Amino acid sequence: MIVKSFIWLLLAIHSSFAGVHRDEHRKTELACTMDENLLQEIQGYQSVVEQIFYEIVRGRFAGQTWESIMELTDTFGPRMSGTEQLEKAIDYSVERMRRDGLENVHTEEALVPHWVRGYESAVLMEPFYKKLPMLGLGSSIGTPKGGIFANAVVVMSFEELESLSNEAVQGKIVVFVPKWVSYGVTGQYRREGAAAAAEKGAVAALIRSVTPFSIGSPHTGVQTYEAGVKQIPIAAITVEDAEMLLRKYRRGETLKLHIVMEDYNLDPFMSRNVIGELEGTVYSNMSVVVVSGHLDSWDVGVGAMDDAGGAMISWKALTYLRDMGLRPRRTIRAILWTGEEQGVWGAKHYYEDHKRQQEEEFSFFFEADSGTFNPTGFDFVGNNQAGCIFEEIVKLMAPLNITDFRTTPDAGPDISYWVTDGFPAAAFINDNERYFWFHHSEGDSMLVESSESLDKCAAIWAAAAYVVADMSIPMPRS
Amino acid sequence: MIVKSFIWLLLAIHSSFAGVHRDEHRKTELACTMDENLLQEIQGYQSVVEQIFYEIVRGRFAGQTWESIMELTDTFGPRMSGTEQLEKAIDYSVERMRRDGLENVHTEEALVPHWVRGYESAVLMEPFYKKLPMLGLGSSIGTPKGGIFANAVVVMSFEELESLSNEAVQGKIVVFVPKWVSYGVTGQYRREGAAAAAEKGAVAALIRSVTPFSIGSPHTGVQTYEAGVKQIPIAAITVEDAEMLLRKYRRGETLKLHIVMEDYNLDPFMSRNVIGELEGTVYSNMSVVVVSGHLDSWDVGVGAMDDAGGAMISWKALTYLRDMGLRPRRTIRAILWTGEEQGVWGAKHYYEDHKRQQEEEFSFFFEADSGTFNPTGFDFVGNNQAGCIFEEIVKLMAPLNITDFRTTPDAGPDISYWVTDGFPAAAFINDNERYFWFHHSEGDSMLVESSESLDKCAAIWAAAAYVVADMSIPMPRS
Numbered sequence: 042m043i044v045k046s047f048i049w050l051l052l053a054i055h056s057s058f059a060g061v062h063r064d065e066h067r068k069t070e071l072a073c074t075m076d077e078n079l080l081q082e083i084q085g086y087q088s089v090v091e092q093i094f095y096e097i098v099r100g101r102f103a104g105q106t107w108e109s110i111m112e113l114t115d116t117f118g119p120r121m122s123g124t125e126q127l128e129k130a131i132d133y134s135v136e137r138m139r140r141d142g143l144e145n146v147h148t149e150e151a152l153v154p155h156w157v158r159g160y161e162s163a164v165l166m167e168p169f170y171k172k173l174p175m176l177g178l179g180s181s182i183g184t185p186k187g188g189i190f191a192n193a194v195v196v197m198s199f200e201e202l203e204s205l206s207n208e209a210v211q212g213k214i215v216v217f218v219p220k221w222v223s224y225g226v227t228g229q230y231r232r233e234g235a236a237a238a239a240e241k242g243a244v245a246a247l248i249r250s251v252t253p254f255s256i257g258s259p260h261t262g263v264q265t266y267e268a269g270v271k272q273i274p275i276a277a278i279t280v281e282d283a284e285m286l287l288r289k290y291r292r293g294e295t296l297k298l299h300i301v302m303e304d305y306n307l308d309p310f311m312s313r314n315v316i317g318e319l320e321g322t323v324y325s326n327m328s329v330v331v332v333s334g335h336l337d338s339w340d341v342g343v344g345a346m347d348d349a350g351g352a353m354i355s356w357k358a359l360t361y362l363r364d365m366g367l368r369p370r371r372t373i374r375a376i377l378w379t380g381e382e383q384g385v386w387g388a389k390h391y392y393e394d395h396k397r398q399q400e401e402e403f404s405f406f407f408e409a410d411s412g413t414f415n416p417t418g419f420d421f422v423g424n425n426q427a428g429c430i431f432e433e434i435v436k437l438m439a440p441l442n443i444t445d446f447r448t449t450p451d452a453g454p455d456i457s458y459w460v461t462d463g464f465p466a467a468a469f470i471n472d473n474e475r476y477f478w479f480h481h482s483e484g485d486s487m488l489v490e491s492s493e494s495l496d497k498c499a500a501i502w503a504a505a506a507y508v509v510a511d512m513s514i515p516m517p518r519s
Numbered sequence: 520m521i522v523k524s525f526i527w528l529l530l531a532i533h534s535s536f537a538g539v540h541r542d543e544h545r546k547t548e549l550a551c552t553m554d555e556n557l558l559q560e561i562q563g564y565q566s567v568v569e570q571i572f573y574e575i576v577r578g579r580f581a582g583q584t585w586e587s588i589m590e591l592t593d594t595f596g597p598r599m600s601g602t603e604q605l606e607k608a609i610d611y612s613v614e615r616m617r618r619d620g621l622e623n624v625h626t627e628e629a630l631v632p633h634w635v636r637g638y639e640s641a642v643l644m645e646p647f648y649k650k651l652p653m654l655g656l657g658s659s660i661g662t663p664k665g666g667i668f669a670n671a672v673v674v675m676s677f678e679e680l681e682s683l684s685n686e687a688v689q690g691k692i693v694v695f696v697p698k699w700v701s702y703g704v705t706g707q708y709r710r711e712g713a714a715a716a717a718e719k720g721a722v723a724a725l726i727r728s729v730t731p732f733s734i735g736s737p738h739t740g741v742q743t744y745e746a747g748v749k750q751i752p753i754a755a756i757t758v759e760d761a762e763m764l765l766r767k768y769r770r771g772e773t774l775k776l777h778i779v780m781e782d783y784n785l786d787p788f789m790s791r792n793v794i795g796e797l798e799g800t801v802y803s804n805m806s807v808v809v810v811s812g813h814l815d816s817w818d819v820g821v822g823a824m825d826d827a828g829g830a831m832i833s834w835k836a837l838t839y840l841r842d843m844g845l846r847p848r849r850t851i852r853a854i855l856w857t858g859e860e861q862g863v864w865g866a867k868h869y870y871e872d873h874k875r876q877q878e879e880e881f882s883f884f885f886e887a888d889s890g891t892f893n894p895t896g897f898d899f900v901g902n903n904q905a906g907c908i909f910e911e912i913v914k915l916m917a918p919l920n921i922t923d924f925r926t927t928p929d930a931g932p933d934i935s936y937w938v939t940d941g942f943p944a945a946a947f948i949n950d951n952e953r954y955f956w957f958h959h960s961e962g963d964s965m966l967v968e969s970s971e972s973l974d975k976c977a978a979i980w981a982a983a984a985y986v987v988a989d990m991s992i993p994m995p996r997s
Contacts, residue, residue, distance in 0.1 A: 115766055118643075168594070256736050281964035284966060484735035485735075487766075488762060
């Protein structure tokens with residue numbers, strides 16, 4: 042069941058997070074008065090961090106992370122919620138995590154949406170004929186049989202749509218062609234476009250794909266209908282075609298479109314989060330540091346970037362630490378989330394299931410879901426005290442020259458529930474300037490991933506998780 | 520009728536030309552002993568060149584070239600040989616050239632291929648399901664009704680295919696996944712893949728799209744069947760999917776594909792080259808300098824880059840010179856070729872029609888068909904004497920800092936017939952490092968074009984054509 046306001050809050054948070062993807066790296070300066078003993082304790086981890094770096098970047102694990110992601114994505118391909126391919130990838134992860142020697146490997150159930158993409162096509166019929174490459178948006182209904190023939194109303198914003206009379210929009214296909222600002226801002230049209238268009242009487246909506254750069258590929262993503270508003274089909278077209286339609290419309294041309302979408306929604310599907318641990322030496326599984334990424338993807342491309350990379354470094358961080366005989370005081374728990382793409386469903390169910398378990402004490406949350414390109418530092422969210430500690434931990438990454446530290450309102454969509462509750466969390470900063478070029482498109486493939494960058498991501502992931510999990514004090518929470 | 524060996528020669532030449540797209544700019548040093556009077560004469564054009572630059576880049580024509588290309592591509596969209604859209608674009612060009620005040624505006628007939636793209640789809644059925652974005656190659660036949668279900672044989676080269684037994688390939692779909700080397704080298708698999716695969720008994724062929732970088736878009740292009748070899752369907756898939764299929768095949772997986780192509784060939788279609796002139800003051804239309812680009816495009820994208828840009832700067836160079844009252848001694852003839860994409864058909868017919876016309880004396884050929892990005896210099900083909908003259912002309916472009924000069928075996932596919940006959944020719948060098956990212960794909964749109972770069976391209980095109988057409992001596996030919 043969709044708890045709508047909650048999901049929207051999360052999407053909004055995710056949006057603001059994703060909005061910083063293209064920012065210049067900026068460093069945050071915290072006012073810190075660190076306890077000298079604690080400072081020395083953290084600095085004392087330098088040699089173990091260097092050992093972790095050596096083994097993952099130069100030693101026996103070098104190259105393994107890329108190989109593992111390649112094996113996962115080549116074997117199962119795209120892993121959309123509701124598909125057999127995702128469930129097979131989940132089974133495979135459980136089996137391989139066990140083979141890796143992780144502990145308490147199991148799955149936990151989570152209901153996820155089951156949206157099915159059928160045959161899809163969009164064509165500009167007049168004033169000239171052109172196929173418009175198109176992808177329906179997740180949860181969109183299909184068109185009536187035979188598709189929809191209608192004229193386009195092209196707008197750049199919700200405000201522009203609002204300024205039109207209902208008569209002008211009635212029976213039309215609204216095409217949203219917003220400027221690229223950020224994923225958060227421009228993505229609103231993907232998330233809310235159908236509802237906004239339907240409220241004005243439109244029969245369907247199209248959006249400019251949410252990306253700053255395009256080579257003729259449409260980008261899909263989730264959308265949500267609004268209660269009480271008629272549901273209409275919505276799909277993304279390419280930036281190229283959207284901009285052309287906008288120019289033509291502004292010149293007064295009549296644009297006749299034909300859209301066919303044989304997409305439909307089935308009942309929610311029971312999927313599973315995958316969990317594996319490196320058990321702590323002192324607190325066993327009472328005190329937990331979570332490292333995570335999501336295993337599901339869209340059905341276009343193979344989701345190597347979004348988010349097999351993030352999921353795999355979270356899993357392999359534990360594998361590599363275990364193989365090195367490094368076992369921290371607290372438990373490190375790897376979670377491979379399911380159902381993230383269509384509304385962070387795996388994470389939501391996990392939160393609901395675990396938030397009131399008294400025997401568990403969550404110490405810190407890591408999430409990797411903004412690319413695994415060359416890493417340059419960490420984003421942190423939490424109170425000042427925890428921030429000062431984490432900033433010192435980031436300084437340990439200096440041997441890989443990965444030392445940027447900044448605070449952020451959020452560290453990823455799947456851990457947002459916990460962050461909202463005041464738990465400290467982190468994500469790593471990486472050179473993901475091109476992230477949205479590939480995001481939710483056929484371009485999300487192994488070609489985006491570099492083995493060298495992945496090794497560095499896995500190395501800092503393992504090192505940061507190890508130190509946080511091993512420190513004498515838990516990370517202070519708000 | 521296809522004069523095959525001739526076309527192949529041209530394609531080979533085009534390939535070698537296109538192969539230099541990604542080269543570093545290199546300068547050619549010619550050994551020149553210039554006549555001092557001629558040198559002074561050329562240097563005397565500096566002020567008129569600067570006047571041309573000023574008006575096109577900063578003055579009354581600034582921005583007009585982008586607007587003109589936008590109007591053409593937005594109004595007619597893609598312009599594939601055999602389509603009404605191309606013929607309408609031809610009619611429009613004639614009408615607008617006349618409105619621009621060009622002289623002797625007319626069309627000349629040329630038979631072009633009439634290949635029709637129907638419904639196309641490729642799917643990896645096993646070991647997992649994935650739609651493979653795909654584009655049939657120009658002139659490919661379609662599949663039988665219901666498509667072709669067959670296993671893949673994935674190879675990286677013709678040599679690897681050759682090394683397989685006929686039994687291993689019989690009844691299979693050959694997938695060619697060559698490394699990107701250059702358009703000329705890697706493009707062989709597009710041009711010759713069907714014939715090579717059919718010779719080994721394959722039922723269809725797929726190629727990795729011919730591009731160094733991809734965001735999940737397939738790239739089309741022409742292919743040619745070989746006489747006496749069975750014709751089989753051939754299409755391009757994305758780089759991402761091709762590389763994945765290669766990895767999977769190399770690991771011994773059985774790849775089941777389903778390909779549907781409702782493509783077919785009709786009888787050749789009578790199209791037209793568009794011609795307009797700025798008549799010379801002295802030699803009238805007896806002595807001619809040609810500036811050219813092609814008006815046709817593929818059916819994906821709108822062919823703004825390939826080659827509305829090149830066609831439009833060739834046309835507008837004349838318009839701008841005329842409006843400035845600059846009329847050289849020789850005639851400058853703008854030719855907008857038809858049918859280039861599917862085998863330089865417009866240019867071939869033009870050559871056949873004009874090569875023996877005694878009253879015409881061709882002095883020089885310009886062709887723009889490698890992008891209209893920021894220009895940095897000129898490529899020249901011809902004898903040493905002409906090269907030394909042209910090198911001096913290029914020096915006149917210094918006020919725009921466009922001074923690279925290099926010699927090349929060829930200056931473009933549409934003028935190759937003349938270059939082969941010894942006529943001197945030139946193309947401009949531009950920052951087209953990303954040319955093949957967009958080439959023959961949905962990415963070939965107005966978003967690729969920058970108004971500033973187009974102004975500079977138009978400016979040097981007009982200036983170079985003017986000087987070559989106005990000099991006291993004709994350009995020496997081999």
